[in-house]
Amino acid sequence: MIWVYLILAAIIATPLIIEATRKRMGDKARATAPGQFAQLSQGITHYQWYGPGDGPVVVCVHGLTTPSFVWQGIAKGLAQMGFHVLVYDLYGRGFSDRPRGLQDRAFFLKQLNDLLEDQGVDNDITLVGYSMGAAIATTFAARAPRRVHELILLAPAGMVDLKKGILGFMARTPVIGTWLMLGLYPILLRKGLRAEKGNPTSVAGITDLQDAELNWCGFVPAVRASLAGILSEDLQEAHRLLHREDVPVLAIFGDKDTVIPLSSRDVLQHWNSDAQMAVIGGAGHGLPYSHTVDVLEKINGFVQHRD
Numbered sequence: 439m440i441w442v443y444l445i446l447a448a449i450i451a452t453p454l455i456i457e458a459t460r461k462r463m464g465d466k467a468r469a470t471a472p473g474q475f476a477q478l479s480q481g482i483t484h485y486q487w488y489g490p491g492d493g494p495v496v497v498c499v500h501g502l503t504t505p506s507f508v509w510q511g512i513a514k515g516l517a518q519m520g521f522h523v524l525v526y527d528l529y530g531r532g533f534s535d536r537p538r539g540l541q542d543r544a545f546f547l548k549q550l551n552d553l554l555e556d557q558g559v560d561n562d563i564t565l566v567g568y569s570m571g572a573a574i575a576t577t578f579a580a581r582a583p584r585r586v587h588e589l590i591l592l593a594p595a596g597m598v599d600l601k602k603g604i605l606g607f608m609a610r611t612p613v614i615g616t617w618l619m620l621g622l623y624p625i626l627l628r629k630g631l632r633a634e635k636g637n638p639t640s641v642a643g644i645t646d647l648q649d650a651e652l653n654w655c656g657f658v659p660a661v662r663a664s665l666a667g668i669l670s671e672d673l674q675e676a677h678r679l680l681h682r683e684d685v686p687v688l689a690i691f692g693d694k695d696t697v698i699p700l701s702s703r704d705v706l707q708h709w710n711s712d713a714q715m716a717v718i719g720g721a722g723h724g725l726p727y728s729h730t731v732d733v734l735e736k737i738n739g740f741v742q743h744r745d
Contacts, residue, residue, distance in 0.1 A: 453620035460655040463536060471533045478552035480545075481535030485526035485553060489517030494587070495559055496521040499550070501569030501595070502664055503627065504648050505532030508568065511640025511730035519738060521564070526553055528571075530660020531651065541660065542667035543577040550578055564741070568592040568726050569698065573668050580676035583683035590737055591689040592726055596673035597702035597709075609665035619662045624652045634722075640730035677709040687713040688740040690733060692721030714740060 461467070468475065473486030486506065496516050498509045506525040513523045527534035529549060530541070539545070554560075564587050567575030572594030579586040599606075604626075608619040631645045641647070651657050680687060687710060691703050703715050716736045721729040 476556045484533035488513040488523040493520045493522040496523045496564045498525045499567040499571030499574045501571045515734040536656025540667045541663040546574045562587040566590045570595050580679045583685050588686040593698045597705040639727045641727045681710040690716045692725040694722045697723040
């Protein structure tokens, strides 16, 4: 009978041991990182600037699992348009710190506000958010609409429930949810990455870079903290406020996206009838790196029209 208990204990302990023995983000890893680092109130944040220093500021906010390298193609394209582009790693991802706790809108807005203050950005900005980053950008714009010149949302989260099935159970269930997240989520993520392997991309080796995130301690808990946090929040009032405040909004969707379905467009249009909508044919959820040229064309048309 003791063998049964030992086997059960080993099964229970394995995901916890794997997480505890993953690589720790620190000075050694950061020595090879592009860009710079800022010591903010919640920890160290990795960031990078692109484009002319005197250009209008664009801030790009990445999504749930893919750090700021997701913006390489988009940021270079925006820089060529004359923008001064700031990209950064959300906490728990990339080269930024891994603070513990719930990752709700207050958590992410604190990081963004801290970074803007650290970088001396006090004029109005253009915000570009991708997936969960679109939810962060939306809540920032709703909190400070006069600071946002325009808001651009790529495959935006916030209109549909992303926590269905096993993901929802893992996000909202204490203890067992954490254990399942540590054990199952890497398998689920890698399955999705294998399906994208070999697809066209503006970010060289992006699936390998995305897979490598799983090697770092704190990444999977950060994903769970975001699922239980900002991705569980209702953004309807934030979008309605943007409509009332006349903040210009462009939302871009991929018609093959299985994460953010095209039905999200209709929900967003209902909440903000002034928001401009664009759909890129053949694009899935990775549209910022799989359909970079198309996305840049949509953005350029939007900002040129506004100018």
